[in-house]
Amino acid sequence: MTTADLHTLTGAYALHALPEDERREFERHLGDCEACTQEVRELSATAARLGLAVAETPPRELRERVLREITTVRQEPPAHGRRGRTVTTGRTGRWSGYALAACIAAAAAFGGVAVWQNQVAQDARQEANQATRQNEQLAQVLSAPDAxxxxxxxxxxxxxxxxxxxxxxxxxxxxxxxxxxxxxxxxxxxxxxxxxxxxxxxxxxxxxxxxxxxxxxxxxxxxxxxxxxxxxxxxxxxxxxxxxxxxxxx
The missing domain is CATH 2.60.40 (Immunoglobulin-like)
Structure with a gap:
């Protein structure tokens, strides 16, 4: 996994939604990346405060809408990645606009754009589902009648x-x-x-x-x-x- 890929994992890491091998690699990366460290710190603090809040069951349609739309939401890059270049974020990493365009053109030449897009969406859905399950279990313990x-x-x-x-x-x-x-x-x-x-x-x-x-x-x-x-x-x-x-x- 490249450094650019690692920069995109802050949200999943803060929610304990990374597979074991990726979590270990990301933790090594945190020792050298202040921007990711700060972003993880802020996301984790927010998650902790939400965990301490009074639990309230949202309408079912809200949860379904969030899960349906989550793959279309792009994560903000760390501050060091915002200067002088166009950044695209996602499970596949942050690429410059020219590099991404070249990659898409090459994939199109081999008829692979649909496959590539499907894999990106599938990865995002898997991460979102794993994070959702973790958050649901945590909230269920905090709001359990016998807690x-x-x-x-x-x-x-x-x-x-x-x-x-x-x-x-x-x-x-x-x-x-x-x-x-x-x-x-x-x-x-x-x-x-x-x-x-x-x-x-x-x-x-x-x-x-x-x-x-x-x-x-x-x-x-x-x-x-x-x-x-x-x-x-x-x-x-x-x-x-x-x-x-x-x-x-x-």
């Missing part, structure tokens, strides 16, 4: 909130004011299964505010922990926890 919440102070003055739904067997972690992990590192979340730590996913290393649906069922877990791990995460904790939180019981 219980606990909050606490984290390292460096940050604050964390855990929301657990036993009926859904799922949990959400909301962070505010988290310091960025060291370069090449990421915060990894863990279920605490009576002293045994089980991976529950990764936080966005570029976001100080984040809302994460813990990866996996709650099951017997009595709490959660956070450690600093290499980009991409670890099979088991490799550092002392920066935070430990008990799940709410009442």
């Amino acid at each position: 219980k919440t606990t909050s606490g102070e984290l390292t460096g003055g940050a604050r964390g909130t855990v929301v657990v739904s036993q009926d859904r067997n799922q949990a959400v972690f909301l962070a505010s004011g988290m310091e960025r992990p060291p370069s090449g590192k990421v915060y990894q979340l863990w279920f605490n299964d009576e002293g045994t730590m089980r991976s529950a996913g990764l936080m966005n290393p570029a976001a100080s505010d984040d809302a994460v649906l813990l990866d996996g069922p709650v099951d017997r877990a009595t709490g959660m922990g956070i450690t600093v791990e290499p980009a991409g995460g670890s099979a088991e904790p490799t550092s002392d926890p920066v935070a430990l939180m008990d799940f709410p019981t009442a």
Whole structure:
């Protein structure tokens, strides 16, 4: 994947909608790209605030209209990509107007424009559907009738909130004011299964505010922990926890 391709993944990354290999590659890219880092930080903060908002079920026709039209909406490029060139954004990357025109002309010569357009649209739909599923599950936990919440102070003055739904067997972690992990590192979340730590996913290393649906069922877990791990995460904790939180019981 080229650097131009990576610039287009900020939105999908902020919503935890990237496949595992693309997520790892994008996290390495964040260490060298301040524009993408800032864009991810802003998108993640917005997602976190939406997660904390009171849930309200939108009309069915609104959801269908958004999913139908999402593939026609272009993402704004980072600031460094806006000078002196025409930029086209999408799942296939940012190309100059001349390069894109040349590519389309070549595809037309081989009768491939329809195939190319279909692939772009299909990729966009897959990303949108994956992000939608993630957001729906997160919102369902936050608005579950049996949802219980606990909050606490984290390292460096940050604050964390855990929301657990036993009926859904799922949990959400909301962070505010988290310091960025060291370069090449990421915060990894863990279920605490009576002293045994089980991976529950990764936080966005570029976001100080984040809302994460813990990866996996709650099951017997009595709490959660956070450690600093290499980009991409670890099979088991490799550092002392920066935070430990008990799940709410009442």
